[in-house]
Amino acid sequence: MTQAIHVPRSVRVAAARARNARGAEERLRKVFEQSPVPMVLVDGERRYVDANRPARLVFRLSLEELRARAVDDLTPPEFTEVMEEAWSQLLAEGCVAGRRVAGPPGGHLEIVFSAVADALPGFHAGAFAPATWPEEELEAPGDEVGDPPASLTPRETEVLTLAARGHSGPEIAERLMLSPATVKTHFSNLHGKLEVPNRTAAVARALKLGLID
Secondary structure (H helix, E strand, C coil): CCCCCCCCHHHHHHHHHHHHCCCCHHHHHHHHHHCCCCEEEECCCCEEEEECHHHHHHHCCCHHHHHCCEHHHHCCHHHHHHHHHHHHHHHHHCEEEEEEEECCCCCCEEEEEEEEEEEECCEEEEEEEECCCCHHHHCCCCCCCCCCCCCCCHHHHHHHHHHHCCCCHHHHHHHHCCCHHHHHHHHHHHHHHHCCCCHHHHHHHHHHCCCCC
16 A cells, blocks of 8 residues: 655645636735745746745755756656656646655755646646655744645635625625625635635635635
């Protein structure tokens, strides 16, 4: 039996935030900037497109140096098969988590990671951390780590965004051309996904997690 790989909650939360910002470049950029854990964005050829400051520090490479490389370049030959399997799973299932070895020549380290496909069209986002880093060091001060919430639908995101701007249920229904009952159902689903008791708490948690602006 294959032993389950533990991926720190902070890494899973960062990947979940990238997933919930899918397709929204400004929101995804904010996720990268605010993440206490290393995050990267790669294209369909596995070339690095972006990397936040924690990622650049781990790799000891500048953004320009990373953009001149691909994931393959930072993967030791003996771990190529593991990387290929993870890449295939990412494209087939839309997400993947695991453990691999990465880093510049002479500085390889074991990492645990969580990645999501098509964070932006044709670009894939990943969060990772050295396997030996204590989990408490990956958390930003005052950050609610917890388990990442289930993915929000585009409509749920619209509903929450309007609620965050102060619109009432009937106003949200009118703006989105929905029935008030449907809006109530969306909020009920959101309370469950975000594990909160009411609308105000749902908005607060969504803002905290970077699910809405």
